[in-house]
Amino acid sequence: MKIGVLSDTHNNWERVSAALEIFRERGVEVILHAGDVTSPDMLALFEGWKFVLALGNMDRDVSGLVAAAEAIGAERPRAMHSLSLDGVRLALCHGSDDGLLRHLISSGQYDIVVHGHTHRRRDERIGNTRVINPGALGGIRFGARTVCVLDTSGDLEFVEVK
Numbered sequence: 001m002k003i004g005v006l007s008d009t010h011n012n013w014e015r016v017s018a019a020l021e022i023f024r025e026r027g028v029e030v031i032l033h034a035g036d037v038t039s040p041d042m043l044a045l046f047e048g049w050k051f052v053l054a055l056g057n058m059d060r061d062v063s064g065l066v067a068a069a070e071a072i073g074a075e076r077p078r079a080m081h082s083l084s085l086d087g088v089r090l091a092l093c094h095g096s097d098d099g100l101l102r103h104l105i106s107s108g109q110y111d112i113v114v115h116g117h118t119h120r121r122r123d124e125r126i127g128n129t130r131v132i133n134p135g136a137l138g139g140i141r142f143g144a145r146t147v148c149v150l151d152t153s154g155d156l157e158f159v160e161v162k
Helices: 013-025 040-046 062-071 098-106
Strands: 002-006 030-033 050-053 080-085 088-093 112-114 122-126 129-133 146-151 156-160
Touching: 002 013, 013 040, 013 146, 030 080, 040 050, 040 062, 050 062, 088 098, 098 112, 098 129
Parallel strands: 002 030, 030 050, 088 112, 112 129
Antiparallel strands: 002 146, 080 088, 122 129, 146 156
16 A cells, blocks of 8 residues: 655645645555644645644644544544554654654554654654654755655655655
8 A cells, every 4th residue: 555645734735736646646545644734724635535634833723624624534633643554553743742753653553653843854763663754845944845655565755846
């Protein structure tokens, strides 16, 4: 199963639309967003996808985001999601709560922990847990604007979004 991963989109409609096209081209079935969508209106772009959003520190209109997620049939946004996709145990959070992120990584409960917040892409193994940050599509950036496509077989591709 292919999973599209993005974070820190910060209301950048153009780059999110381009990222969704990349996900379509690569056969992505599920999209994980590691937070900082910023505006509830952005969630309309994800209609028709299986979509999961972890709330970020810039996602201040929580009730608006919850209503927007319900309107597109997505899971209720929250600070952390625990998922099992194709037999792979995943945690999804934003990463601004460093204690939560460290706990998820060290708990031994997850094969993969996905986070955002730093705007820096990351693919690192800590113990038995793979830690992935797709980078950022909006806001202050450090390097290229990227998303990633994760295959539950273990393959990971970072893709620059122009």
